Amino acid sequence: MIALPQPRPARRWEIPDHLLTIEEYAALGETDTGFTELVEGRVVMSPSPSRKHNKAAWLLGRQLESQLPAELDFTPDIDVDLGLAPRGEPGFSRRPDLLITYREASARVDQEGDMYRADEVVVVVEFVSPGSKRTDYQVKHDEYADAGIPHYWIIDTSDPISLVACHQAGEFGYLDAAAVTGTFTTDVPFPVEIDLDALLG
Numbered sequence: 001m002i003a004l005p006q007p008r009p010a011r012r013w014e015i016p017d018h019l020l021t022i023e024e025y026a027a028l029g030e031t032d033t034g035f036t037e038l039v040e041g042r043v044v045m046s047p048s049p050s051r052k053h054n055k056a057a058w059l060l061g062r063q064l065e066s067q068l069p070a071e072l073d074f075t076p077d078i079d080v081d082l083g084l085a086p087r088g089e090p091g092f093s094r095r096p097d098l099l100i101t102y103r104e105a106s107a108r109v110d111q112e113g114d115m116y117r118a119d120e121v122v123v124v125v126e127f128v129s130p131g132s133k134r135t136d137y138q139v140k141h142d143e144y145a146d147a148g149i150p151h152y153w154i155i156d157t158s159d160p161i162s163l164v165a166c167h168q169a170g171e172f173g174y175l176d177a178a179a180v181t182g183t184f185t186t187d188v189p190f191p192v193e194i195d196l197d198a199l200l201g
Helices: 022-028 051-065 103-112 133-146
Strands: 035-039 042-046 072-076 098-102 121-128 151-156 162-168 174-176 183-186 192-195
Touching: 022 035, 051 072, 051 098, 051 121, 051 192, 072 103, 098 103, 121 133, 133 151, 133 162, 133 174, 162 183
Parallel strands: 121 151
Antiparallel strands: 035 042, 072 098, 098 121, 151 162, 162 174, 183 192
């Protein structure tokens, strides 16, 4: 009889008693207590996304894969340093549902084991959850705009599924287009057509 290796206990860490810089946050590593982000130096805990949420992000990636220009890449569920605070100051890091970035940035992240930087992100995508509506439509909307990310897509999977495309409009932050249902088609920042209903699997 072959003995199977026993799983190691998950590494636990305590929430720090001070505001964290991006470097300190990155050094914490993955937690066993759930999904985290960093907001003004504070570690924010979030519940894990639902199966429907994760599948929608995966299905979006599948649609994007054949349409992205050669210089772009997509990555689900990974940290982004928003660069909203000077180095050494309490920082901001979000973990969007999906990113569209430059391939050279993905290579850097793979090589360095680092997080993406806001200036490497072309489009950031969030799928709205029942408990994240205000955060996705307002808080992250303003943070991503302040970070200089050119495009933000907000996908709401409630019936009917819709997509709000936001793009930088200079000093005004993001300019939000009307919500689209059915098929989302755009030429910026690259030509793409997304069957929104298909994201519900």
